[in-house]
Amino acid sequence: MKYNIPILLLLFFAATANSQISRQFTVDVTRAPVWSDTRSSVFTGTFTIRDIPEPNKRVKVGYTLEVIKELPESAFAKEDWALRLYYYDNVVQVLGDTLFVWPGPHYRGQIYTGSFEFMPLVSGNWDITFYYQGHEGYLLPSNYLKGISLQWCIDEDGTIHYLGPKRYDIERTCENARVSFFSKDSVFFKLFPEQRGQESFEYEIMVAPLPKIGDTSTILFDLKANKDIPEGCRIDLHTFGLTLPIPPDKLSPPFYKGQEILYVVKIVPMSFRDEHRITLILMQNGEFDNNHLTQAIGCSMIFDDDNNLRYFCRSTDGLPENKYSSRLPEAGSKIKPRRLRLDIDQDKINDRWEILRHLEKQK
Incomplete structure (x- = not known):
């Protein structure tokens, strides 16, 4: 430094x-x-x-x-x-x-x-x-x-x-980039306070081990509902520049105010000259007039030319372009965003708690 x-x-x-x-x-x-x-x-x-x-x-x-x-x-x-x-x-x-x-x-x-x-x-x-x-x-x-x-x-x-x-x-x-600093073992990322209480979910994101091109990491989304999320709402998982070695569970409302949800996704970053992204997107319908985006929960990862993680942030807004484009020596094949519809599997909650405890020890 x-x-x-x-x-x-x-x-x-x-x-x-x-x-x-x-x-x-x-x-x-x-x-x-x-x-x-x-x-x-x-x-x-x-x-x-x-x-x-x-x-x-x-x-x-x-x-x-x-x-x-x-x-x-x-x-x-x-x-x-x-x-x-x-x-x-x-x-x-x-x-x-x-x-x-x-x-x-x-x-x-x-x-x-x-x-x-x-x-x-x-x-x-x-x-x-x-x-x-x-x-x-x-x-x-x-x-x-x-x-x-x-x-x-x-x-x-x-x-x-x-x-x-x-x-x-x-x-x-001052540069406006909001990049999360991380340890040698894991990343811990939270919802910014100016948004707290206004979003459908409060959240924390934990990643371990540190993402690396070609290696598997586990992302834990720790969600807490700020209001009732009615049945019929949809939660999609979008990824860009990432493969999912294990199909993730699905998330299906209803969820109730105060309910906590631990959601686990395993990722493998691809060799790709751009930011790598993973996002949970909540879209509401049913009692609402029509579908509309209500919240995006996710993060962006920037990798260096040695395939190691360089920056971890909610988005690349404010980050100079030369710090997140063309950092990898070779561009991978053209990548299309992936979208998955999710429903929660309560039977795997114990496994998620084990991951959470492991990550908490490394904070």
Whole structure:
């Protein structure tokens, strides 16, 4: 993995004197631009990052918060504050508690310190935000409710391009590819949080061993219905660039809200110059007016010229074309997408649980 250290040093607001040895940096959120939300927050502060964030590696972050406003005499100033660490829980993993209690009473200039650890899981532009969780019954000015953010931009190859206070211009310049970082043994991929509760199914996708051209891997779809899926709906399996050595089970509604379904598919990636895809597609009919696509659950795989997995993502949107086209030395024969209609076989549920437990141990 390569680090663009000159860009890092340029973009960091401040760095400690021993940063070249310990790779420790201090992000001073008190010096955020005038147009940022930080200017109107009840508190501000600094984040001290103990190491440069890397994919699937723990990073410890210390924080020092300071009250920067005169607080009126009220229960808000006297009682403890509950601070929530907000993050995109499917693109980063925070290790430990995300709720912190800042003891009262509070006054301008008061200091609060602590730390947390996180692990980047998906490339792109992301941030972790401290904000006041609030207290039922408090009527506060809206500017008291804003928090402070630690933002980073990490590309699909694991290189950090920005680490610092929240900046909206970084959102425009950071590559938008959302590639899941994976271990040497398996891939773990989840539904993005902004979609949670809006889709027919919440889902997680686990793959082991790592897909490789010509080798067999097992994909486990862990589905949970967010609503009733009536009888007569159809679930198809679409693949592109993959062969299925064992015919998969079928999935047939009805499914009921809260029902969990573990669905297993074995795949063999073909030597093919393009992204390889597998997708479950739910189409509803019956009580609805006509068939229409309601959800696509799947992933794309990009292989390198050594036949090993290079990128794993929900789609190639935002990924530069030169990173997913013509990566294999020889193009395979022309491939047509495959479509299978699925019905679930409950008799094989125990086998799926064994696969799930195996994958959970490798996370």
